[in-house]
Amino acid sequence: MGVATDTIEVDYRPRAPFRDELYELDGTPRLAAQALIAELGRLGPEGLVDAGRRRDAIFMQQGITFETSGESGSSHERPFPLDLVPRVLTGQEWRAIKRGLAQRIRALNHFVDDIYHAREIVREGLVPWRLVAGCPHFARAVHGIRPPGGVYCHVAGCDLVRDSDGSWRVIEDNVRIPSGISYVLENRAAMARLVPELFASYRVRPVDHYPQLLLRALRSVAPSAESEATVVVWTPGPANSAYFEHAFLARQMGVELVEASDLVVRDDVLYMRTTRGLERVHAVYRRLDDDFVDPLEFMSDSLLGVPGLVRAYRAGSVAIANAFGTGVADDKAIYCFVPEMIRFYLAEEPILENVNTYLLSDREVREHVLDRLGELVVKPTGESGGKGVMIGPHASDQEVARMGERIKAHPERWIAQDVVCLSTAPTVSSDGTLRPCHVDLRPFAVFGESIEIVPGGLTRVALEDGSMIVNSSRGGGSKDTWVLEDGDDADRAGPPIADTQPPALPDLRYGAWMGQQQQQQQQEPQQQQSKGSARVGRKRI
Amino acid sequence: MLARIAHDLYWLGRNLARAEFTARAVEAVFQAEVQGTSDAMPSVSFGSSGLLAMLGDEGERERADNVDALARLTLDADRPGSMLASVERAREGARTVRDVISAEMWEAINTTTLSLRGGGQGGWAPNPRAPAGPYLAAQYVKQRTALIWGVAARTMLRDEAKCFLDAGGTIEVSDMVLRMLRIALPAGEHRAADGHALILLQAVGGFHAYLRAVTAPPNAHPVARFLLFERAYPDSVAACADSLHDAFTTADAGPRNSKPVLRVSRLVADLDFQRRALPDGAELSGICERTQQELARIDGDVAERYFAGATPGQERA
Numbered sequence: 001m002g003v004a005t006d007t008i009e010v011d012y013r014p015r016a017p018f019r020d021e022l023y024e025l026d027g028t029p030r031l032a033a034q035a036l037i038a039e040l041g042r043l044g045p046e047g048l049v050d051a052g053r054r055r056d057a058i059f060m061q062q063g064i065t066f067e068t069s070g071e072s073g074s075s076h077e078r079p080f081p082l083d084l085v086p087r088v089l090t091g092q093e094w095r096a097i098k099r100g101l102a103q104r105i106r107a108l109n110h111f112v113d114d115i116y117h118a119r120e121i122v123r124e125g126l127v128p129w130r131l132v133a134g135c136p137h138f139a140r141a142v143h144g145i146r147p148p149g150g151v152y153c154h155v156a157g158c159d160l161v162r163d164s165d166g167s168w169r170v171i172e173d174n175v176r177i178p179s180g181i182s183y184v185l186e187n188r189a190a191m192a193r194l195v196p197e198l199f200a201s202y203r204v205r206p207v208d209h210y211p212q213l214l215l216r217a218l219r220s221v222a223p224s225a226e227s228e229a230t231v232v233v234w235t236p237g238p239a240n241s242a243y244f245e246h247a248f249l250a251r252q253m254g255v256e257l258v259e260a261s262d263l264v265v266r267d268d269v270l271y272m273r274t275t276r277g278l279e280r281v282h283a284v285y286r287r288l289d290d291d292f293v294d295p296l297e298f299m300s301d302s303l304l305g306v307p308g309l310v311r312a313y314r315a316g317s318v319a320i321a322n323a324f325g326t327g328v329a330d331d332k333a334i335y336c337f338v339p340e341m342i343r344f345y346l347a348e349e350p351i352l353e354n355v356n357t358y359l360l361s362d363r364e365v366r367e368h369v370l371d372r373l374g375e376l377v378v379k380p381t382g383e384s385g386g387k388g389v390m391i392g393p394h395a396s397d398q399e400v401a402r403m404g405e406r407i408k409a410h411p412e413r414w415i416a417q418d419v420v421c422l423s424t425a426p427t428v429s430s431d432g433t434l435r436p437c438h439v440d441l442r443p444f445a446v447f448g449e450s451i452e453i454v455p456g457g458l459t460r461v462a463l464e465d466g467s468m469i470v471n472s473s474r475g476g477g478s479k480d481t482w483v484l485e486d487g488d489d490a491d492r493a494g495p496p497i498a499d500t501q502p503p504a505l506p507d508l509r510y511g512a513w514m515g516q517q518q519q520q521q522q523q524e525p526q527q528q529q530s531k532g533s534a535r536v537g538r539k540r541i
Numbered sequence: 542m543l544a545r546i547a548h549d550l551y552w553l554g555r556n557l558a559r560a561e562f563t564a565r566a567v568e569a570v571f572q573a574e575v576q577g578t579s580d581a582m583p584s585v586s587f588g589s590s591g592l593l594a595m596l597g598d599e600g601e602r603e604r605a606d607n608v609d610a611l612a613r614l615t616l617d618a619d620r621p622g623s624m625l626a627s628v629e630r631a632r633e634g635a636r637t638v639r640d641v642i643s644a645e646m647w648e649a650i651n652t653t654t655l656s657l658r659g660g661g662q663g664g665w666a667p668n669p670r671a672p673a674g675p676y677l678a679a680q681y682v683k684q685r686t687a688l689i690w691g692v693a694a695r696t697m698l699r700d701e702a703k704c705f706l707d708a709g710g711t712i713e714v715s716d717m718v719l720r721m722l723r724i725a726l727p728a729g730e731h732r733a734a735d736g737h738a739l740i741l742l743q744a745v746g747g748f749h750a751y752l753r754a755v756t757a758p759p760n761a762h763p764v765a766r767f768l769l770f771e772r773a774y775p776d777s778v779a780a781c782a783d784s785l786h787d788a789f790t791t792a793d794a795g796p797r798n799s800k801p802v803l804r805v806s807r808l809v810a811d812l813d814f815q816r817r818a819l820p821d822g823a824e825l826s827g828i829c830e831r832t833q834q835e836l837a838r839i840d841g842d843v844a845e846r847y848f849a850g851a852t853p854g855q856e857r858a
Contacts, residue, residue, distance in 0.1 A: 192575040193676040199575040206576040254752025508597040511552030
């Protein structure tokens with residue numbers, strides 16, 4: 001990748017000791033990012049501010065927004081905060097991540113299967129049963145059920161962070177209903193429209209086939225022998241904060257977006273109510289928690305559920321993605337045991353590491369942790385979305401003390417982790433200059449007949465200076481994530497779009513009225529005919 | 542009505558449809574070209590050179606980089622294939638029929654041209670050379686042509702004049718769709734023929750309609766069948782042939798022995814026959830080619846019968 005000679009210096013300093021995604025520590029751009037940085041320099045702060053303004057206008061127009069509540073309690077609709085500097089991953093980096101994720105997801109899937117069947121990992125003494133049974137997402141109702149193909153975690157998103165030494169670590173697994181894929185697709189589309197020049201020197205691997213991958217996976221697990229399987233996306237409703245994504249996926253897959261009132265179970269078979277009567281549903285991509293799906297088996301006061309759904313699922317007449325009870329695998333207390341799972345089920349060494357985690361239910365560990373609480377991150381086990389997280393080094397003494405009390409009261413509800421030095425990436429400030437902000441990465445995997453992972457994923461960025469909390473509900477933004485083609489990619493299917501010679505087409509025609517008089521004046525109308533063009537039509541007037 | 546007026550309305554329709562389809566194709570190709578290839582699915586080839594070929598700019602395929610090719614297709618009035626040139630021609634045509642079309646419609650066409658020409662004052666973009674130019678200009682043209690057709694539908698009498706306007710629009714749409722299909726699915730090319738054809742659907746704006754109508758994944762063959770045969774989709778070749786038939790039957794004084802009407806009837810029947818008779822996965826490039834030739838003959842018959850023997854749509858030398 002050559003760098004143009006007229007490169008304009010970009011004023012940016014990575015913040016030591018954190019690793020920067022686009023720059024070396026000495027302040028020079030990384031090899032893969034050089035052309036990108038040069039283009040950013042050419043755009044300049046004004047160009048970036050201008051593109052940002054157009055981005056907000058386009059997002060508002062398309063309704064890609066999220067609600068934030070102001071201090072007065074009033075809620076505002078704001079354009080989704082996409083940062084215009086992409087994050088770049090080389091093909092080599094991506095292959096390692098991809099292998100690591102596939103391995104991890106396969107192990108998690110084995111774990112869910114095992115927990116609801118033979119419980120071998122518990123009998124081997126590797127995972128304590130009380131942790132599994134105490135997990136709020138452990139679902140007794142689905143004990144002994146094995147879905148088609150043995151796949152439980154059809155859709156998975158693991159949150160990765162990169163430490164100062166450049167190694168990737170998994171900070172959290174999401175195998176219930178990970179969200180964010182719609183932003184990955186929308187971010188890419190917006191970037192291509194807003195700042196196409198950034199793509200000029202790169203071949204970035206596209207992401208827009210995700211809905212087709214998902215649809216194919218859902219069809220492949222659907223129990224329908226004779227006809228094409230009917231797949232639906234099940235949303236809790238338009239009030240849900242991820243409704244945009246639910247509608248997006250249904251539209252992109254060309255399937256119905258259903259709510260509970262559209263679904264009914266008759267004789268252990270799931271149907272949806274249509275204008276032509278009941279129509280059988282073979283696979284459901286559900287976007288609501290276990291607790292709400294079936295008032296007969298889970299929370300009995302759920303109004304969002306479909307009575308009898310678990311019965312239909314048990315009878316094998318409908319596939320549910322993700323399967324019920326998968327929450328047991330992404331519990332924060334179970335997280336510590338994932339490397340063990342990989343060794344136990346797959347007899348492999350984990351490719352992606354965990355962050356050092358302390359289970360506080362163990363007395364010795366707890367005392368050790370309470371002593372150095374100010375250096376650790378404490379997370380509630382049952383929550384997601386960054387709620388209730390305390391980052392020791394950033395917390396006041398009072399906050400740390402209060403957290404200590406809460407841990408003593410309910411040690412099983414909390415885990416503690418070493419602080420990871422999240423890597424940073426250049427991010428556009430409001431005045432168009434670049435500053436380092438912390439980022440993580442959530443790649444999305446689809447598990448049907450095999451595990452497919454969309455190149456890249458959602459890079460979330462903590463927009464507040466120095467903050468390491470990237471959740472969009474807590475002021476985080478996102479970045480487009482580029483995975484570069486590097487030419488020797490074994491898993492690439494077709495050759496790039498070839499410049500084939502198109503077939504000879506007839507020329508375009510242009511209308512030209514030759515009035516009678518003009519025609520009479522023409523000695524040789526044929527000649528006129530062959531000369532006609534748009535210009536002829538214009539001269540007449 | 543005057544043959545000249547009928548002719549100008551017909552070409553007004555054609556130019557509006559051409560501007561819209563150029564805009565859609567530019568947008569789709571632009572979006573696809575900035576990214577690389579998919580690792581999961583190969584795709585049919587329809588890059589900017591395909592786009593140039595579709596719009597008859599093939600003679601000028603000096604290997605320009607994509608952004609340049611797209612800028613030319615967008616806003617260079619000196620290139621007859623550009624969006625702006627099509628819009629300019631539509632405006633010239635509309636001027637000669639200002640008494641026939643409604644004032645609202647004329648205004649809609651006129652403001653569209655002016656703001657495209659002026660680089661977007663009060664219109665589509667702050668600066669025509671801005672990088673987002675192709676996208677915003679394409680968006681603008683799409684929206685404005687929809688507006689113009691909408692105003693026509695609401696304000697014009699459903700008489701002969703409207704029929705010729707509509708006929709021009711639909712014959713142009715079907716020609717554009719066939720051009721795209723022929724470029725994306727060349728005869729005997731089997732590698733590309735297996736790829737996904739999202740770009741084709743995006744280039745005609747039929748992505749959403751396809752997903753709702755067809756359960757098969759958007760691969761080249763089902764997409765080509767959809768764009769050729771799906772009568773429920775308004776821009777498919779079959780649906781265009783239907784509306785062409787309606788328009789000529791209404792406008793013609795004696796449709797029973799009118800050559801254009803008879804020819805279109807035959808095309809409608811033939812497309813319906815092919816849809817039922819052809820097995821899935823059968824080669825479609827032959828049908829595309831024959832249909833396109835048939836449309837050219839219809840164009841000739843139309844000029845002869847309705848436009849007082851005016852030269853049919855002329856080919857550039």
